[in-house]
Amino acid sequence: MEERSKAIQDRIRDKAKELLSKKAVDLIIGFGEWTLPLRTTPIFIRSPEGVDRLIWNSFCENNLATYLHKFAQFKVGLVVKGCDARSIIALSLEKRFKPDQLFLIGVPCQRMVDRRKVKRAVKGEILRAYEQGDQIIVEGEDFKKALDRNNFLYPSCQVCTHRTPSQVNALVGDPVEESPLTETHPEIMEFEKESPEERWRFFEKESSRCIRCYACREVCPMCYCNECFVDSSNPKWIDKGPSPSDLEFYHIVRAYHQTGRCSGCGACERACPMEIRLTYLTQKLNLDVKELFDFETGIDKETLPPLSTYEMEDKQEFIK
Amino acid sequence: MEKTWEPKILAFLCNWCSYAGADLAGTSRIQYPPNIRVIRVPCSGRINPLFILKALQSGIDGVLVSGCHPGDCHYISGNYIGRRKSATLKRFLEYLGIEGERVQFSWVSAAEGGKFSQVVGEVVQDIKKLGSAKRFVKKENSRSLGVEGQEKTF
Numbered sequence: 207m208e209e210r211s212k213a214i215q216d217r218i219r220d221k222a223k224e225l226l227s228k229k230a231v232d233l234i235i236g237f238g239e240w241t242l243p244l245r246t247t248p249i250f251i252r253s254p255e256g257v258d259r260l261i262w263n264s265f266c267e268n269n270l271a272t273y274l275h276k277f278a279q280f281k282v283g284l285v286v287k288g289c290d291a292r293s294i295i296a297l298s299l300e301k302r303f304k305p306d307q308l309f310l311i312g313v314p315c316q317r318m319v320d321r322r323k324v325k326r327a328v329k330g331e332i333l334r335a336y337e338q339g340d341q342i343i344v345e346g347e348d349f350k351k352a353l354d355r356n357n358f359l360y361p362s363c364q365v366c367t368h369r370t371p372s373q374v375n376a377l378v379g380d381p382v383e384e385s386p387l388t389e390t391h392p393e394i395m396e397f398e399k400e401s402p403e404e405r406w407r408f409f410e411k412e413s414s415r416c417i418r419c420y421a422c423r424e425v426c427p428m429c430y431c432n433e434c435f436v437d438s439s440n441p442k443w444i445d446k447g448p449s450p451s452d453l454e455f456y457h458i459v460r461a462y463h464q465t466g467r468c469s470g471c472g473a474c475e476r477a478c479p480m481e482i483r484l485t486y487l488t489q490k491l492n493l494d495v496k497e498l499f500d501f502e503t504g505i506d507k508e509t510l511p512p513l514s515t516y517e518m519e520d521k522q523e524f525i526k
Numbered sequence: 527m528e529k530t531w532e533p534k535i536l537a538f539l540c541n542w543c544s545y546a547g548a549d550l551a552g553t554s555r556i557q558y559p560p561n562i563r564v565i566r567v568p569c570s571g572r573i574n575p576l577f578i579l580k581a582l583q584s585g586i587d588g589v590l591v592s593g594c595h596p597g598d599c600h601y602i603s604g605n606y607i608g609r610r611k612s613a614t615l616k617r618f619l620e621y622l623g624i625e626g627e628r629v630q631f632s633w634v635s636a637a638e639g640g641k642f643s644q645v646v647g648e649v650v651q652d653i654k655k656l657g658s659a660k661r662f663v664k665k666e667n668s669r670s671l672g673v674e675g676q677e678k679t680f
Contacts, residue, residue, distance in 0.1 A: 398621065406623025406661050435576060443576055451583055451664035458622065462575055465614050487622075494617050499610070513614070516606035518596065524616055525609070526632035526645050 208337045210379065214313055215262040217378035218285055221311050226254040231283035231309050235273050237266040243335040243344070244321035248273060260285070264319040264337055264355060269293055269473040271427035274303060281307055287315040289362075289471035291371030292504025293427040296467050299511060302430065312374030314382040317363035322481065324358050327351075356387075362472025362485050364388050373507060394490050413457045414450050415480040422474035422484055423460060428467045435459060461487035466495045466512040469504045533587035533653040537562040537646070538577065540570045542600040543635045544592035550639030558643035559650040562590065569593065570631075571604030575615045578629055585663050588628045588653040592645065595633040605633070624661055627652040 222234045238249030238259045246265050250273075251257060262285075270284055271293040286294065291312055298305065319342060325332060334345040341352045365388055370381040397405060420436070423429045435443045436456055443459075444452050460474075461484070468488040475484040495501050498521060499512040539545040545566050551558060567573060570593025578589045591612060593605040612631045620626040630652070632645045 402620070402623040402625065404623070405621065409622050410661075443580060449664055451662060454662055455579060455583055458579060458618075459576060462615065462618055465618075487618075490621050491614065491618060494614055498613055498617075513607070513610055516603060516610055518606070520606065520609055521613065522596070522609055524613065524631060526630065526648065 208339055210316065211263050211337065214379040215260065218262055218311055218313070219257045219260050221376055221378060222251065222257040222260055222283060223254045225283045225309060226251070226257065230281070232280040233277065234260070234283040234285070234311075235270050235277075236260040236285040236311075237262065237268070237270075243332050244319070244324055262313065264316060264342070265321065265335075267318045267321075267360070267473070267476055269425070269427055269469075269471045271297060272425060272473070274308070274427070275430045278303060281309070283309040283311060285311050285313060286371050286374060287313055287318075287471075288366065288369040288371045289315070289469045290427075291374055292368060292469035293471060295373060295504040295507055296469060296511065297427060297430075298507065299509075300467075308375075310371065310374035310376070312371035312377045314370040314377070314379045315363075315366070316382070317359045317366065317369065317387070319355055319358050320360045324353060327353060327358070359387070360472050360476070361393065362470055362475070362489070365391050365489070366470070368505070372505070391489055391493065393486055394493065397486060409457075410450065410454065412482050413453045415482055416453045416457065417480060418448070418453070418456065419479060421477040421479060425473045425477040426464075427469075427471075427473075428464055429460075435463075457482075457484075457487070461491060464488050465491045466499070466501055467503060468492055531658060533561050533650060533658065534585070535562045535588040535590060535646075535649060535653060536581045536586045537564045537590040537592065538567050538570070538573055539564055539634075540572075540593040540600075540605075541566055541568050543594035543598060544570075544632075544642065546636035547592075547634040547638045547642040550636065551642045552639075554639045556639050556643045558646040561650050561653075562646055569599065569601050569604035570608035571599075571601065571606075571611075573608055573611065575611055578615065579662075582624070582628060582659060582662055583664050585659065587656075587659045588630065588649060590630050590632065590646070590649050592632045592634050592642075595635055598635060625656050627656055628659065 225231045234251045236249060237246040239261055240247040244265055248268050248270055249259055269290050271290045328344055328351050330346040332344045332346055336343055340355055342355050344351050365386045367384055367386050444455050470489055470492055472485050495512050501512045539548055570591055573591050581589050593608055599605045616626055616629050630649050634642045
C-alpha cells in the first residue's frame with residue numbers, strides 16, 4: 207500500500223508539473239502535508255516549483271471538489287478520488303463550471319483511514335503516524351503501535367463501490383477492484399429494522415449535539431447556494447437559537463437537499479467537530495433514489511439528477 | 527362542554543385542480559371535517575419540502591398536499607416534479623421516525639368535490655389515530671405557532 211501511494215504521489219507530481227509548466231492550468235489543487243499526524247491539508251499550487259508539496263497517502267480525506275466554487279474564473283487542475291470525481295460530474299450537471307475549465311487528475315482510491323478510529327485505538331496523544339505496508343504505525347511519547355489499516359476505514363469508504371474515478375483527464379495508478387468491503391449498508395439496514403420511536407430517538411440524540419458551526423455544509427461540494435436556507439432571514443426558515451427542533455430541522459433539510467446529488471464521500475461527517483453521524487441520512491437518500499428512480503450520483507454525465515426531471519411512470523402508490 | 531382534541535391539518539391545494547375541487551365540494555354542500563386549513567399554491571410542484579417541514583415544526587398535526595391528476599397539470603409537468611419530491615421526502619421522514627401518515631398526498635381534479643371530501647375525511651381519520659404531533663414540534667419558543675398553554679392562532 208505504501209509503495210503504491212508513493213508511486214501515485216510521484217505520478218501526481220509529474221502530472222502537476224507538466225500541466226503547470228505548459229500553463230495548461232492556472233493552479234493545481236491537491237493534498238499536502240499538515241502539521242498534525244493522521245491529517246493532510248488541501249493545497250493550492252501555482253508554479254511548477256511547488257509540486258513537491260503534493261502528497262498522497264491514506265489520510266487524503268477531503269473532497270477537493272468543494273474548492274472549485276472559489277476558483278470559477280481559473281483553469282484548475284484537481285486531484286480527485288472516486289467520490290470527488292462523482293461530485294464533479296454532479297456539479298457539471300448543475301452547470302457549475304465550464305467543461306474545459308477543469309483538468310482532473312484521477313487517483314484510484316485505496317479507501318481512506320478514519321483518524322478518529324485510530325485515535326480511539328491508542329491511549330495517549332499520537333505525535334507521528336505513517337503507513338508501512340498494510341499497516342498504520344502510530345507513535346506517541348511512550349508508545350508505538352502498528353494497526354491494520356483495513357480495520358480503521360471510514361464507514362463511507364467501506365461501502366464505496368466507485369473508487370476508480372471515471373471520466374477524468376488523466377488516471378494515475380491502476381484501476382482498483384470495484385467491490386465494497388461490506389456488501390450493503392449494514393448500518394442503514396440495522397437502523398431500518400428499529401421502531402420509529404427508536405429511530406427518532408437516535409436522530410434526536412445525534413442532532414442535539416449539533417453546535418451549528420455548519421462545517422458539514424461548508425465542506426460539502428454540493429452545498430454552494432449563495433444564501434443557505436439557514437441564513438435566509440426572509441423567509442426565516444429556522445431560528446438561530448439552540449432549540450432541539452431547529453437542530454433537527456437543519457439536519458433534515460441539509461440531508462434532504464442532497465437527494466440525488468450526494469456522491470457519498472462522507473466529508474460532512476468527517477468535518478463534524480461533534481462527531482455527529484450524518485452519512486446514515488445521505489446514504490439512505492442515495493439508496494432511495496436508486497430504488498425509486500434507478501439513479502446513482504456522478505456515474506453518467508448526461509442523466510439529469512432525479513429531482514430535476516420526471517418520468518410519467520414514476521411510482522405513486524402513496525398518493526391518494 | 528367537554529373539549530376533545532381535534533387535529534390541525536394544513537392543506538396545500540393547487541390553484542387549478544384541488545382548490546377548485548374544494549370549492550366544488552363547498553358549492554355542492556358536500557360535508558367534510560373542518561380540521562383543514564387551506565393554503566392555495568399555484569401548483570403541487572411549487573411545494574418546497576421546507577413548507578411541509580416548517581408546518582410540522584410549528585405544531586401542525588398533518589399536512590396534505592393535493593394537485594392535479596398526472597397529465598392534467600396546468601404547467602404541463604409541475605405535478606410530476608412534485609411527485610418525485612413527495613416520494614423522497616415521505617420516505618425520508620419515515621426513515622427518521624416521523625410518522626409517514628402525517629404527510630399525505632392526493633390528486634384531486636376540479637370536478638372531484640366528492641373525492642376531495644373523502645380524501646380530507648381519510649386524512650383526518652389517519653391523523654386522529656396517530657394523535658397530536660410530538661416529534662419534531664418546537665415547544666420552547668413562544669413566537670412560533672403551536673405553543674403549549676397558548677391558543678394557536680391559525
